[in-house]
Amino acid sequence: MMYDVCVIGSGAGGAPIAYELSNAGFKVVVLEKGPYYSEADFTKDEIAVSRRDLYTPLLKDEQHVINERLADGSTKRYVGSEYHWSFWNGSMVGGSSNLMSGFFHRLKPNDFRLRSVFGAIEGANVVDWPIDYKVLEPYYSKVETVIGVSGRVVKHPFAEPRSTATFPYKSVAENGVTRWFDKACKDLNYSSIPTPRAILPYNALQRQGCSYSNFCGSYGCATGAKGSARAALLERSQAEIIPNAFVFRLESNATEVIQAHYYDRDKKAHTLKAKIFVLAAQAVESSRLLLNSKSRYFPKGLANNGSQVGKNLIFSAGGAGKGRFVFEKLTQKQRQELMEPGLFFNRSLQDWYEYEREGKKYKGGTIDFLFEHANIIARATREFYNDKGELLWGEALQEKIHRKLTTSRVLTFEVFNDWLPTDYCSIGVDDAVKDKYGVPVGVINLYAHPHDVKVGEFLAQKAVSVLEKMGAVEISYSISSSPPPNLVAGGCRFGTDAKTSVLDVNCKAHELENLYVTDASFMPTGGSVPYTWTIYANAFRVAEVLLKRLQSTKTS
Amino acid sequence: MFLTSKRLLLKYIVWLGISLAVSRPLHAEGLFWQTIALVQQDLFPDQHTVPTLQEIHATTYLQRVMHERRVTQEQKDFIRNGERWLNETAKEQYDKHYVVLSRSQRQKILHVISKERWGEQWITTLLTYIMEAMLCDPVYGGNSKEVGWKWLQHHSGLPRPKKMLV
Numbered sequence: 001m002m003y004d005v006c007v008i009g010s011g012a013g014g015a016p017i018a019y020e021l022s023n024a025g026f027k028v029v030v031l032e033k034g035p036y037y038s039e040a041d042f043t044k045d046e047i048a049v050s051r052r053d054l055y056t057p058l059l060k061d062e063q064h065v066i067n068e069r070l071a072d073g074s075t076k077r078y079v080g081s082e083y084h085w086s087f088w089n090g091s092m093v094g095g096s097s098n099l100m101s102g103f104f105h106r107l108k109p110n111d112f113r114l115r116s117v118f119g120a121i122e123g124a125n126v127v128d129w130p131i132d133y134k135v136l137e138p139y140y141s142k143v144e145t146v147i148g149v150s151g152r153v154v155k156h157p158f159a160e161p162r163s164t165a166t167f168p169y170k171s172v173a174e175n176g177v178t179r180w181f182d183k184a185c186k187d188l189n190y191s192s193i194p195t196p197r198a199i200l201p202y203n204a205l206q207r208q209g210c211s212y213s214n215f216c217g218s219y220g221c222a223t224g225a226k227g228s229a230r231a232a233l234l235e236r237s238q239a240e241i242i243p244n245a246f247v248f249r250l251e252s253n254a255t256e257v258i259q260a261h262y263y264d265r266d267k268k269a270h271t272l273k274a275k276i277f278v279l280a281a282q283a284v285e286s287s288r289l290l291l292n293s294k295s296r297y298f299p300k301g302l303a304n305n306g307s308q309v310g311k312n313l314i315f316s317a318g319g320a321g322k323g324r325f326v327f328e329k330l331t332q333k334q335r336q337e338l339m340e341p342g343l344f345f346n347r348s349l350q351d352w353y354e355y356e357r358e359g360k361k362y363k364g365g366t367i368d369f370l371f372e373h374a375n376i377i378a379r380a381t382r383e384f385y386n387d388k389g390e391l392l393w394g395e396a397l398q399e400k401i402h403r404k405l406t407t408s409r410v411l412t413f414e415v416f417n418d419w420l421p422t423d424y425c426s427i428g429v430d431d432a433v434k435d436k437y438g439v440p441v442g443v444i445n446l447y448a449h450p451h452d453v454k455v456g457e458f459l460a461q462k463a464v465s466v467l468e469k470m471g472a473v474e475i476s477y478s479i480s481s482s483p484p485p486n487l488v489a490g491g492c493r494f495g496t497d498a499k500t501s502v503l504d505v506n507c508k509a510h511e512l513e514n515l516y517v518t519d520a521s522f523m524p525t526g527g528s529v530p531y532t533w534t535i536y537a538n539a540f541r542v543a544e545v546l547l548k549r550l551q552s553t554k555t556s
Numbered sequence: 557m558f559l560t561s562k563r564l565l566l567k568y569i570v571w572l573g574i575s576l577a578v579s580r581p582l583h584a585e586g587l588f589w590q591t592i593a594l595v596q597q598d599l600f601p602d603q604h605t606v607p608t609l610q611e612i613h614a615t616t617y618l619q620r621v622m623h624e625r626r627v628t629q630e631q632k633d634f635i636r637n638g639e640r641w642l643n644e645t646a647k648e649q650y651d652k653h654y655v656v657l658s659r660s661q662r663q664k665i666l667h668v669i670s671k672e673r674w675g676e677q678w679i680t681t682l683l684t685y686i687m688e689a690m691l692c693d694p695v696y697g698g699n700s701k702e703v704g705w706k707w708l709q710h711h712s713g714l715p716r717p718k719k720m721l722v
């Protein structure tokens with residue numbers, strides 16, 4: 001059987017392609033290495049989901065090798081399974097979008113021209129994008145209606161231009177503590193932004209509205225309110241989905257991919273032919289698959305004759321912090337408000353998306369505020385040590401756990417700023433370590449530019465000023481160069497020059513006629529926000545290109 | 557001196573992820589779980605207002621964890637080896653097995669091992685599984701009658717699991 005399109009990876013990057021093209025009548029197949037969970041399978045099971053990482057592979061079966069570049073220029077090698085260092089996110093139909101919290105931000109116009117606006121930074125490979133914000137705007141807008149983004153448009157210094165006046169869905173219900181936040185921001189002259197969420201506040205799009213389950217991030221959504229690639233797109237598409245299908249090689253001739261080779265759950269090998277192949281296995285795995293698909297036409301890996309595949313891997317830089325609100329300082333009414341479960345704390349700050357210091361222009365970022373995750377086991381284990389760093393047990397521990405968890409609540413913040421692309425941060429494949437299928441595992445060469453931490457620190461201090469103003473205690477934060485495995489991009493940059501990019505402007509590989517990459521691999525820089533809205537938007541843009549291509553071939 | 561260096565060697569091997577667990581004779585197995593149950597008691601004592609280890613089935617919960625596929629062999633070995641090192645410390649200090657020591661002697665041993673890296677890690681590991689037993693969904697065999705959730709006024713997320721997924 002010859003398919004029109006074969007999509008590899010069913011997450012935010014792959015699903016828009018499957019949705020648009022299959023619903024337009026083309027024969028689309030999706031190969032997904034993970035299982036197919038339906039809404040009925042999703043429960044708030046902290047043991048399985050959070051403590052045993054049910055949705056990601058066991059590291060002894062599938063892992064990564066991490067080569068961390070240290071300050072002195074040397075490299076430290078970590079084999080993932082030995083160090084319990086996992087770069088997996090969500091292996092299942094719909095990918096990690098099933099598990100996201102759905103904090104949605106668009107990039108800003110200047111994110112598309114970082115090099116032109118902010119100039120070069122030594123040691124970083126910053127480039128402008130080959131498209132500008134105007135090109136992507138209609139697709140950001142499309143995501144709002146098709147995936148379902150709820151929010152409230154407010155004026156603020158870095159509000160991005162919109163083609164529509166309002167969000168199609170009103171904001172999800174918010175915890176009363178957001179009012180304390182808004183007041184603190186007003187006093188500080190900051191612009192409090194209600195964070196847009198990829199969550200339906202009520203039944204719409206043939207999906208149920210949010211039930212305020214209190215366990216959103218890291219958990220699958222049992223109502224379908226969360227705009228996962230599965231709930232919003234795949235379940236509303238005509239595409240054929242093959243779960244438990246791990247693609248290990250793409251076979252090509254000199255100009256075209258011919259077939260995908262994949263293993264099923266029983267490690268039995270299969271092949272599948274299509275006219276067009278769209279790769280969206282999340283940044284690391286997409287580059288890994290290309291690098292593992294060597295042939296006489298592409299001895300260094302598919303689409304890699306120009307030696308660009310895997311380069312300029314980026315993450316979201318920044319870090320996280322927190323402050324605690326304690327009953328002693330609150331009225332009875334405030335206590336009740338604070339402890340109200342389920343309702344969201346949707347607030348962010350972008351006042352310093354760009355800022356100046358000592359006459360120098362900096363690209364800053366976003367700060368999202370949210371309540372500490374409701375996972376009760378995790379919260380209890382965080383109380384094992386006292387203020388002096390001594391391990392507690394017995395009555396002292398029991399008293400501390402009870403006091404902290406019943407008479408206070410933690411508000412956290414997350415800082416997102418650009419992880420500068422460099423020569424030292426990239427994806428490769430390992431010569432020695434193989435996965436359970438016998439395929440070389442992906443290598444993550446890790447390096448964070450010192451500039452990233454500097455910007456993160458600046459933003460974290462702004463977040464701290466809000467928590468202080470709100471009356472929080474035990475305020476702390478950590479900005480570091482550790483990469484968040486769930487916010488990963490780059491490896492197959494798009495661009496106009498085949499010497500410095502893997503993909504063209506439409507995310508088609510320069511070196512092949514029928515290979516596209518539509519996860520976050522295409523991003524030359526990441527913007528200072530989580531990526532998913534941009535991944536969705538860009539995949540819808542590419543879907544339109546593919547639709548025209550398929551329609552014109554059909555006519556001719 | 558010999559014991560200490562032997563212990564260091566054992567710890568080193570375990571941290572390299574090499575499995576040392578050997579199948580034990582039954583009476584040793586019984587003693588192992590008796591020690592673990594007592595350590596759990598010493599770490600999380602019965603108190604009027606707090607869920608008891610009996611209510612949360614802390615020991616049987618840990619017994620089940622030792623068979624879970626998603627808990628690494630390295631972690632299981634560490635729990636077993638930790639019990640052995642605990643008893644070596646008890647022997648060094650009092651020339652007795654942990655289970656026959658008095659309450660204050662056992663606390664002293666826990667303080668001694670908590671100053672060593674392996675010991676601190678072993679205690680936090682056991683405490684973590686006590687927290688799991690106390691705060692898991694009851695389908696996992698702990699937290700009977702939601703006693704842990706009630707203690708901490710926790711509202712579970714919905715829907716709740718109908719069966720164990722691990």
Ligand SMILES: Cc1cc2nc3c(=O)[nH]c(=O)nc-3n(C[C@H](O)[C@H](O)[C@H](O)COP(=O)(O)OP(=O)(O)OC[C@H]3O[C@@H](n4cnc5c(N)ncnc54)[C@H](O)[C@@H]3O)c2cc1C
Binds near residue numbers: 034093095102217
């Ligand atoms: C807990 C959590 C919270 C998050 N919160 C947010 C948030 O608030 N806001 C936000 O913007 N983003 C958030 N994210 C990130 C977001 O989920 C990702 O940016 C997005 O889902 C990435 O889409 P993707 O298509 O690149 O990858 P994925 O969604 O991960 O999809 C890739 C798919 O490819 C499959 N695959 C991999 N290799 C192969 C292969 N060889 N063969 C076949 N299939 C393969 C994988 O199993 C996976 O299903 C969060 C992520 C997590 C895990």
Ligand code: SF4
Binds near residue numbers: 200219
């Ligand atoms: S119901 Fe609402 S809170 Fe629960 S997972 Fe779905 S979107 Fe998140």
